Amino acid sequence: MNKKIIIEQIISQNKLDAVLFYSFENRFxxxxxxxxxxxxxxxxxxxxxxxxxxxxxxxxTTAKNVTVENFTNIFQSLSDICQKEQIINVxxxxxxxxxxxxxxxKQMLPKINFVPLNVRELRMIKDQEEIKRIQKACEIGDLAYQDILKNVKSGMTERELEAIILNSFSKNGATKASFETIVASGLRSSMPHGKASDKVINDNEIITCDFGCVFQGFCSDMTRTFALGTIDPxxxxxxxxxREAQMxxxxAVKPGIKIGEIDKICRDYITEKGYGEYFSHGTGHGLGIEIHEAPWVTKNEQTILKPGMVITVEPGIYIPELGGVRIEDDxxxxxNSYQILTQSPREIDILKR
Structure with missing residues (x-):
């Protein structure tokens, strides 16, 4: 839907004269x-x-859909505009x-009645340009995974592997990483959010990498778990x-499905296999300008899937003193259905160096 129409609906439904966006995310x-x-x-x-x-x-020169004005005193500028346009309810x-x-x-603009808005659903449905940028970010992420598999070796640290990922992002056109990269090897892989550390990666260890990048303001997010040498069966x-739970x-992803069903399907399969207690987080989240945004792929989420939404599906199992596995795709x-934007293989790569 056209962004102008979306805002017009918010203004009408809430009996407002205007909407004020301060956050970087909504301004962008x-x-x-x-x-x-x-x-x-x-x-x-x-x-x-x-x-x-x-x-x-x-x-x-570059802003779209707006008239651009300079300010030196923002409250004076807003006050002048609101007085001229007879804006009261914002x-x-x-x-x-x-x-x-x-x-x-409220202190600086006493004549304005500020009305709270829940805008969590504002950006849930992406337009074609936004989807194109997310898809490009995912392609850059896939290239980074290829670089991981080519370059990982026993004796390097998790931080050194993280550097390979970040360098791959840069050389392939990403602006930056979309979040702090997770590299968790060996027993540390049982930590769902084990940030890259100075731990040395050894032979015969499992390694989980959760990484993503930003391309022209939009994020990707992918997780793969692979092995270096022989690991515990x-x-x-x-x-x-x-992998089966995730697939x-x-x-099940398609328009009309309650998003909580996606979580239930993944969770029920893992529970059926005897590992339910080791799946300790939600199954996914929305993705776009922010790495985590609405809708949330959790058991209690009531949002109905609609065309144009982009979500992650990322079940995992984490067993202390053994290790963990997560697989995540966008x-x-x-x-009528779904499209997987991240294309890296989901089967476990067992590398011999």
Whole structure:
């Protein structure tokens, strides 16, 4: 749906005169312009992006869907605009603005009635350009996994393997990593969020890498678990269970399905195989401008899948003193089914060096 129409609906449904976006995420979503600081005031007639002198020239050249104005005193600028346009009721992002910020706004703009808005669903459905950027970020992630398999070796540290991933992102056109890379080898693989450490990777260990990048403002997120040499057969069994659970969940993705069903399908399969207590997190999350955004792939999530949503499906099993396995892919909900955006093989790679 057109972004302007989405905002018009929010304005109408909440009886507002305008919506004020302060968060980077929502400003970027509407204007396709990246700045650390800015304010986007949208009415049913126009959208004004207010930035300071650091960004004014670039914003006037590249920002979309907005009129760009410079500010030196943001509260004076907002006050002048609201007085001129007779704006009183202004919706704000209740899930991004702190209580302290809101109190400051009320003090500096006493004539404005600030109305809290839950905008968690604002960006759930991606347009074609957004999907294209996510898909490119996923392609860069796939190239990074190829570099992992080519270069990982016994004796390097987890941080050195992380550096290979980050370098791959850079050489293939990514802006940056979309989150702090997870590299967990050996017994550390039983830690779902084991950040890369100075631990040395040894022969005959399992390794989990969870990584993603940003391409033109949109994220990818992928996890693969592989082996360097011979590993405990139980870890091979666990990998096969996780892979089957994940594919069962992915195959259920289509418009009209309650998203909690995806979690249930993955969780029930792992539980049936006797490892339910070792699957300790939700099955996935939405993906877009933020690495974690709505909707959430959890058992209690009531959101209905719709075309244009992008989610992750990432079940895992983590057994202390043995190791862990997670497999994660980024999934686009299509008109009738799904498309897997991350293409790296899901079967366990057992590397011999």
């Amino acid at each position: 979503w509407y204007s396709d312009f990246i700045s650390t600081l800015g304010y986007l005031l949208i009415t049913s007639k126009e959208a004004k992006l207010l930035v300071d002198g650091r960004y004014i020239t670039e914003a006037k 919706g704000f992002e209740a899930d991004y603005i702190t209580y302290g910020q809101l109190q400051d706004w 139980k870890l091979i069994e666990i990998h096969n269970i996780v 069962n969940g992915i195959k 999934i686009l909900v299509t008109e």
